[in-house]
Amino acid sequence: MTTTKSIEVNIPKSIAQLIALQKLDTKIDDIEMMKGTLPQMVEELKKELNNLKAKKHNFEAEINGINEFIVTKKTLVKDGDAILKKYEKQSDNIKNNREFESINKQKSDKESEIKLTQREIVDAEVALQAKIRGLESVNKIIAEKESLLKHKEEELNGIIKENEKDIIGYTEAKSDCVKKIDKTILDSYTKIRNAYQNKLVVVNTNRESCGGCFCSIPPQKLIEIRKQKKIVSCEYCGRILVNEDDE
Ligand SMILES: [Zn+2]
Structure with missing residues (x-):
């Protein structure tokens, strides 16, 4: 040109x-x-916070899931203990060897089942603690980022407010000029x-x-x-x- x-x-x-x-x-x-890089920083922080909050919700959902699992398994152990007690009572009135063996077999099966469930509970509790730690660390990062975002937004809004009248004036003059x-x-x-x-x-x-x-x-x-x-x-x-x- x-x-x-x-x-x-x-x-x-x-x-x-x-x-x-x-x-x-x-x-x-x-x-x-x-404004420098403030507008981009604010946008980035908002995006980061959205991702962190999604992570937080995932942790919370996982923690709820594990807690429910533990409650269910604990009920199974309690029920199993009651059944064991019932078998013990039954073994007091055993009439013959075959009955004795049958009750013993049922008892030992139930005991293994309870042990397995208890192990599942222990494993779930370990997993639960890890998720809780994960949630705590995400919450900490969220708090830090939120405070940083607040600070940057205040800084940016300060600049915007300080120059508001000028910007309005220049923009109006520009539209007339254009x-x-x-x-x-x-x-x-x-x-x-x-x-x-x-x-x-x-x-x-x-x-x-x-x-x-x-x-x-x-x-x-x-x-x-x-x-x-x-x-x-x-x-x-x-x-x-x-x-x-x-x-
Ligand atoms: Zn030139």
Whole structure:
């Protein structure tokens, strides 16, 4: 892009509008810059907290599940003990050897079953303790991250509040300014603005070089810039070149 041709557009007026728009954008960008990485940090922390809370809920669900398992198994042991007592009573009234063996077999089966259940309870309790420790550590991290988030949000909101009036003013002025600018010119402005990290579109000619990329401007172009017969762009970076001293 070397020039933006337009028949009906009043070029000097357009250039003045572009300069005004760039100034407003720069003021808005400067305020945005003051926020630094705070907006991203706040977003990241919120995401992290969501994940941590999901983890916390998983731990809680697992702990509930293990607790229920333990209660069920404890009931089984209690019932088993009652059955054992019943067998012991029965063995007091044994009539023959075969009955004795049968009762003994049932007793020993029940005892093994109870032992196995008790082992399951012990294992479940070990697992339960691990889950409780996991939950405690997640809760600790959540508390730390929540406090950090609160701190960062306060910092960010402070900057937003401090500059609220300016931002509103600049944004309103910008929307007025934008309305007056020719659409083709505005589209080029937006395209260049999005292409560069420093968001500079309209730059001054500093000592015969582009104020954006610092490449030197040919004498012919310097004359064109002064004449304001057309909008002149830097042939290296495409930024719009102006000479504010001429205003
Ligand atoms: Zn340039």
